[in-house]
Amino acid sequence: MAFPAEAEVLFRRQNVEQQYKLVFIGWLIGLFLYDLFIISDYVLTGAYFQTYVVIRLLFVTPICLVLLWGIWRKSPYYDLLVSLIPATMVVGLSTGLVLSEGDYRPHYVFGNILLMVCGCVVGRPRTQFVAVIVALQFIGYLAVLQVTDIFPADSKPVSILFYISGAVVSILTAYAAEKSVRQSFLLDQRIKYLNAALNIQALTDPLTGLANRRSFEQATGRHWANKTAARKPVAIILLDVDRFKIFNDSYGHSAGDLCLKRIAGRVVAGLAGTDGLAVRFGGEEILLFLPNTDLTSARCIAEAIRCAILDEAVPHPALGPDAVVSASFGVASATVESCEVAELIIAADAALYAAKANGRNQVWPQPGASASVEAKRA
Numbered sequence: 001m002a003f004p005a006e007a008e009v010l011f012r013r014q015n016v017e018q019q020y021k022l023v024f025i026g027w028l029i030g031l032f033l034y035d036l037f038i039i040s041d042y043v044l045t046g047a048y049f050q051t052y053v054v055i056r057l058l059f060v061t062p063i064c065l066v067l068l069w070g071i072w073r074k075s076p077y078y079d080l081l082v083s084l085i086p087a088t089m090v091v092g093l094s095t096g097l098v099l100s101e102g103d104y105r106p107h108y109v110f111g112n113i114l115l116m117v118c119g120c121v122v123g124r125p126r127t128q129f130v131a132v133i134v135a136l137q138f139i140g141y142l143a144v145l146q147v148t149d150i151f152p153a154d155s156k157p158v159s160i161l162f163y164i165s166g167a168v169v170s171i172l173t174a175y176a177a178e179k180s181v182r183q184s185f186l187l188d189q190r191i192k193y194l195n196a197a198l199n200i201q202a203l204t205d206p207l208t209g210l211a212n213r214r215s216f217e218q219a220t221g222r223h224w225a226n227k228t229a230a231r232k233p234v235a236i237i238l239l240d241v242d243r244f245k246i247f248n249d250s251y252g253h254s255a256g257d258l259c260l261k262r263i264a265g266r267v268v269a270g271l272a273g274t275d276g277l278a279v280r281f282g283g284e285e286i287l288l289f290l291p292n293t294d295l296t297s298a299r300c301i302a303e304a305i306r307c308a309i310l311d312e313a314v315p316h317p318a319l320g321p322d323a324v325v326s327a328s329f330g331v332a333s334a335t336v337e338s339c340e341v342a343e344l345i346i347a348a349d350a351a352l353y354a355a356k357a358n359g360r361n362q363v364w365p366q367p368g369a370s371a372s373v374e375a376k377r378a
Contacts (some may be wrong), residue, residue, distance in 0.1 A: 001127060001178060011185050016078050019124060024072050026122040027085050031064050034089055037111075040104075048100035060092035083129040086119030090137050094144050105150045109159060112141065113166035120174040124181075130174035134167045205280040207257055208264035216279040216289060220341045223291055235298035235333040236348040237288035239267070239305070242326045242360045243319065244284040250318040259314050259325055260284060266312055270305035287345070295333035295365075302329040302363040310361075326361035328352060 002008050034056070041052040067088070070081045090112050097105050116137055120130055141163050145151065151159050203215035211219075223229055241247075241263060248256040260280075267278045267286055274290065281287040290298055306329055314325040330352025332344050339347075355364035 001175075001182065003182075007189075011182065012078075014185065015181060016074055020071055020074055020078070023082060023123055024068055027064070027068055027071070027082075030085075030118060030122055031061065031068070034115075035061060044104035044107075045100060045102060048096070048102070051099050052096050055092045055096050059095075060088055063088050079125045079129050082123035082125040083119065083133045085123065086115045087133050087137060089115050091140070094140055097144055097150060098148055105148075106159075109141075109150060110162070112137070113163060116166050116170050117173065120170045120177070124177055125174065127171065127174045127178050131171055134170050138163060138167055208260055208280050208286075210264050210268070210278045210280045210286065212280060216277065216281075216287065219277050219289060224336055224341060226336075229291065230337040231335055232292050233294040233333050234336055234344070235288075235290040235293040235295065235331065236344045237290065237298055237302045238281065238330045238345070238348045238352045239286050239288070239302070239327045240352055240356070241284040242328055242356075243316070244325075246318050247316055247325065256284075262312050262314055263309055263325070263327065266308040267305055270301060270308055274301070276301070287348075293333065295331060298331045298333050299363055299365075302331050305329075306361070306363060328355040328360045329363040330355055331363060331365065 003011055038053060038056055041049055041056070045052055064085050067081045067085050071078060075081055093108060093112055093115070097108055116134060119125070119133070125133075142160070145156055145159070203211060203218070205212045223234065241259070244256065244259075247259060264278070264280070264286065267288070271278055271288065275292065277289040279287040279289065288301070290301065293301070306327060309327050310324060312325070316323040316325045330348045330350065332347035332351055334344055334347075351364045355362050358364065
């Protein structure tokens with residue numbers, strides 16, 4: 001009962017994180033109750049009382065406290081430590097039974113069975129650890145029966161049957177608990193996956209795979225709220241596919257959609273290695289949000305993408321036999337503290353109008369040209 005390697009590591013980390021405090025407190029209380037039985041030792045064991053005091057307080061308790069410290073620190077051996085606590089208690093109690101004599105001992109034997117079951121309920125170790133520890137405890141129990149006269153010969157099979165029953169209950173309890181926890185983990189991971197998928201859908205344009213306006217608003221909202229970015233440059237690039245309406249009217253919307261997908265792919269490739277965000281801003285218009293980018297760098301990025309779109313060579317026969325789809329670009333840059341997002345978009349849009357008015361298939365402002373040119377889309 002295990003997940004693939006990566007999922008198993010995540011499950012173990014999450015499971016330990018969720019339960020280690022509860023297990024620590026549970027076994028701390030369990031250790032207190034274990035030592036509280038020193039009262040029954042005093043009443044029942046007579047001359048062997050000192051033996052049980054040594055076993056409980058000088059052997060079992062210190063070892064269990066060390067194991068509990070490892071649990072609290074979320075040791076890499078967490079499951080083993082959880083399994084060793086009840087095993088240590090059982091070994092201590094069994095040692096007392098071997099070193100002492102008296103009619104009280106059969107009652108203490110059933111205490112071992114109780115500890116074995118409690119080890120699964122309180123500690124919640126993995127089933128494989130429970131199976132190994134229970135098997136070792138059972139072997140130890142058979143050895144105790146062999147070297148002591150706790151039970152008469154005709155009663156030993158019954159006591160062994162009780163111990164086997166306790167072992168089976170322990171393993172089944174551990175299995176059921178682990179199965180339930182693993183199913184809860186799978187459900188939790190599925191919910192997280194679905195939420196992530198829904199979040200991606202909510203922030204992504206379904207046609208191009210680019211970010212949508214909601215994603216853009218979130219990104220710019222975070223950036224403008226970041227005080228460390230106040231004096232750093234930020235750029236906006238607006239690109240518009242040239243004569244896209246003619247392309248759509250001539251070849252149909254399916255061809256137009258495919259054209260936009262291919263251009264979007266070139267845009268995303270052009271932003272590789274930057275912190276930029278590509279956004280489908282509307283229709284055939286794409287916006288690029290570029291934090292920490294000045295006007296010169298933004299123009300270089302825009303020019304590289306313009307050339308990449310030409311290299312994509314999407315045919316546009318309506319404009320001529322050798323014509324291909326091109327795009328016009330408007331670029332604007334400023335510091336965060338000097339403008340609002342809307343103002344930067346308006347400046348980039350004005351530059352895009354200028355690129356259209358001055359012949360399309362170019363980046364504006366060009367070197368030496370004014371970025372404030374106002375022109376109507378041709």
